[in-house]
Amino acid sequence: MLRNPQTKYRAFPCIDLPNRRWPSRRIAQAPVWLSTDLRDGNQALFEPMNRQRKLHLFGELVRLGFKEIEMGFPAASRTDFEIIRQLIDEGGIPDDVTPMVMTQLREDLIDETVRAVAGARRVIVHLYNAIAPVWRQVVFGLSVDEVEQLVVRHVQLLKDKVAAHPQTEWVLQYSPETFCMAELEVSLRMCNAAIRTWDAGPGRQIIINLPTTVEVATPNVFADQIEWMHERLERREHVVLSVHPHNDRGTGVACAEQALLAGAQRVEGCLFGNGERSGNLDLVTLALNLYTQGVDPRLDFSDIAGVARVAETCTGLPIHPRHPYVGDLVFTAFSGSHQDAIAKGFAAQDPEGFWEVPYLPIDPKDLGRTYDSIVRVNSQSGKGGIAYLLQRDHGVSMPRRMQVEFSAIVQKMADSSETELASTELWELFQRHYLAPARAGGELVYLGHQLFEDEAGQGVMLEIELPNGSRQKLQGIGTGPIDAAVAALGLPIRIDSYEERSLGGGAAADALALVEVAWPGEAGSRFGAGSHANIVVASIQALLVAVSRFEHGPAQLLQRSS
Ligand SMILES: CC(=O)SCCNC(=O)CCNC(=O)[C@H](O)C(C)(C)COP(=O)(O)OP(=O)(O)OC[C@H]1O[C@@H](n2cnc3c(N)ncnc32)[C@H](O)[C@@H]1OP(=O)(O)O
Numbered sequence: 001m002l003r004n005p006q007t008k009y010r011a012f013p014c015i016d017l018p019n020r021r022w023p024s025r026r027i028a029q030a031p032v033w034l035s036t037d038l039r040d041g042n043q044a045l046f047e048p049m050n051r052q053r054k055l056h057l058f059g060e061l062v063r064l065g066f067k068e069i070e071m072g073f074p075a076a077s078r079t080d081f082e083i084i085r086q087l088i089d090e091g092g093i094p095d096d097v098t099p100m101v102m103t104q105l106r107e108d109l110i111d112e113t114v115r116a117v118a119g120a121r122r123v124i125v126h127l128y129n130a131i132a133p134v135w136r137q138v139v140f141g142l143s144v145d146e147v148e149q150l151v152v153r154h155v156q157l158l159k160d161k162v163a164a165h166p167q168t169e170w171v172l173q174y175s176p177e178t179f180c181m182a183e184l185e186v187s188l189r190m191c192n193a194a195i196r197t198w199d200a201g202p203g204r205q206i207i208i209n210l211p212t213t214v215e216v217a218t219p220n221v222f223a224d225q226i227e228w229m230h231e232r233l234e235r236r237e238h239v240v241l242s243v244h245p246h247n248d249r250g251t252g253v254a255c256a257e258q259a260l261l262a263g264a265q266r267v268e269g270c271l272f273g274n275g276e277r278s279g280n281l282d283l284v285t286l287a288l289n290l291y292t293q294g295v296d297p298r299l300d301f302s303d304i305a306g307v308a309r310v311a312e313t314c315t316g317l318p319i320h321p322r323h324p325y326v327g328d329l330v331f332t333a334f335s336g337s338h339q340d341a342i343a344k345g346f347a348a349q350d351p352e353g354f355w356e357v358p359y360l361p362i363d364p365k366d367l368g369r370t371y372d373s374i375v376r377v378n379s380q381s382g383k384g385g386i387a388y389l390l391q392r393d394h395g396v397s398m399p400r401r402m403q404v405e406f407s408a409i410v411q412k413m414a415d416s417s418e419t420e421l422a423s424t425e426l427w428e429l430f431q432r433h434y435l436a437p438a439r440a441g442g443e444l445v446y447l448g449h450q451l452f453e454d455e456a457g458q459g460v461m462l463e464i465e466l467p468n469g470s471r472q473k474l475q476g477i478g479t480g481p482i483d484a485a486v487a488a489l490g491l492p493i494r495i496d497s498y499e500e501r502s503l504g505g506g507a508a509a510d511a512l513a514l515v516e517v518a519w520p521g522e523a524g525s526r527f528g529a530g531s532h533a534n535i536v537v538a539s540i541q542a543l544l545v546a547v548s549r550f551e552h553g554p555a556q557l558l559q560r561s562s
C-alpha cells in the first residue's frame, strides 16, 4: 500500500445541498422492491444459473412477495429468452408480478428484447447506458450531447416498437449507469430526455433507476445526489424514483436507506447481497432492518433458513456465518456478559410487549429460527450462559452460588480444550462433578435408608459405602429427613441451601435435589446434586456428594469406622 494514497486516490466531492431534508426523516413504509437476482446477481456467478435454477429462484422470489423481478437479458442469453418467453406463453407469471428485462441501447438488442416479452400482461423494459466522464471518454468516445442523442434515439425506438403490442402494458425503466460517478447535471439531462421521449404521464409510467454502479462515496453523498435529482426530475409525479446500490465500500444497505429518506421510492437488489464484485444491495437485510423499526417490509422471511438454502443452491455461493439476520452465528452469544443479559432478557420479556431482549435486535422466532444456538459456551463465557443452557436443555436451575462454582469448572475445561463446549458436554461435566449416582471415585455412596418416626423428630437409618468399600449403618434424628441424615453422618457440617426440582416434565419425572453444605472453618461451601424418583433419596445423595467434595469429609467417616 502507498504511504501517500492521496497521490493515487481522490476524495469524492461533497454535494452542494445546503437545505437537504433527508437527515431528519424516518422511513415509514416499505419501498417497491425489485429483485435483480436473476440478472445482476446471475451476471456475477462463476457459472450463470441454468434454466432449472433460474426457475427455482424465480418461484422463491414470487413466494417471498416480490412484485417486480428482473428476469435477465434476453437479447444476450438464449436461456433468458426462452425462460421469459415460456413463462409468458404458459401463464407462469402471477398476475400481480411484473417481469423486467434489460437491454443496451442497440436496435438489434431492443428488437430481440421486445420479441422476448411481447404479449405479457405488463412488462418493464430496462434500458441503460453508462454516463460518467470516464465511460463517455474511454468506453464510448462520445460527448454529453451525443450520449443524450443515444438515449433519445433508443427510447423513441422502443416506444415505436412496443406500439405494435398494445395488449401489453409497457413500462420503461431508464438507468443512467455509473450515476454515482457522473455530474448531476449530466444525469438529470439523460433522465429528463428519457422521461420526455417516453412521454411519461398518466398511464405511462417511467422508472428512473439511479445506481451506485461502483460505490465510491459515503452514503450521505449518495443521499444528497438522490435528493438533488428527486427535486429536479421533470414530471416527477409520473416517475418512480428507484435506486440500485452496489456494495463496494460495504455500505450498500446504508446507501439504500438514506436514498429512501431522500426521495427514492423503489429499491433494486439481490437476496443476501449477491452481485457483481462486493455485491448488490442486500434486500433481506434492508427488509429486516425496516421490520425491526416496526415497518412491514411486505416480504416474507419467516423461514429465512429455507430462503438461504434456495439462494445457496441456485447461486452456488455460501452465505457467511455472520451475515446479518441469516448467518448461522448471528443469534449466538459466546461472551459471558452477553449470555447473562440474554438469559435475563428472555426471562423478563413480555410475550405481548415490545421486543426488548438485550443483544438480539430481532426475535429469532420471527424468522423461523430457534433459540437453540443463542447461547454457546467457550472460554469467553460466564455463569449466566452456562446456567441458561443447563436450565433450558436439562431442566437444572442452579442457585447463584452454584453457578459461580460451576462456571469456574467449565472455564477450566474450556481453557484447556480451547474449543466450544456443547450443552451435552456441560451436562456431562455437571454430572461428573455434582450428580449422584453418576459421580464416582473417592466418596460416600448412598446404599439405602429407612425413615422412622421418633418422639424427638424425624429419624433416619442410613446405609452408605465408604471410599474403602466398607459399609456403614448410621442413625440420626432431625427436623426432617435431610436434617436427620446430617445428624446421622455426625460431621460438623451445616446445610446452607437446599432446592428440589423435577428433571424433565410429567409426574414420572425424576426429582433433582441440590444441596449446599458448609463446614465451619473451611473456605467456601460445596454443592452436591442427586437425582432419583424419590425426593428423599435424591436429597441424601446430594448431601453425600457435597460432603465428599470436602477433602476430609469421607476421611473423617473412615477414621470413625476404623
Ligand atoms: C452495470 C451492469 O450491470 S450493466 C449490464 C451488463 N450486463 C451484461 O453485459 C451481460 C450481458 N451482456 C452481453 O452478453 C454482451 O455484452 C452483449 C450481448 C450485450 C453485447 O455483446 P458484444 O456486442 O459482444 O459487446 P461487448 O460484450 O464486448 O460489450 C462492449 C460493447 O458494448 C457497448 N455498450 C456497453 N454498454 C452499452 C449500452 N448501454 N448501450 C449500447 N452499447 C453499449 C460498448 O461500447 C462496446 O461497444 P464496442 O464493441 O462497439 O466498443
Ligand SMILES: CC(C)C(=O)C(=O)O
Residues within 6 Å of the ligand: 040, 128, 175, 177, 178, 209, 211, 212, 213, 214, 244, 246
Ligand atoms: C444498469 C444498472 C442498473 C446496473 O446494473 C448498475 O449500474 O450496476
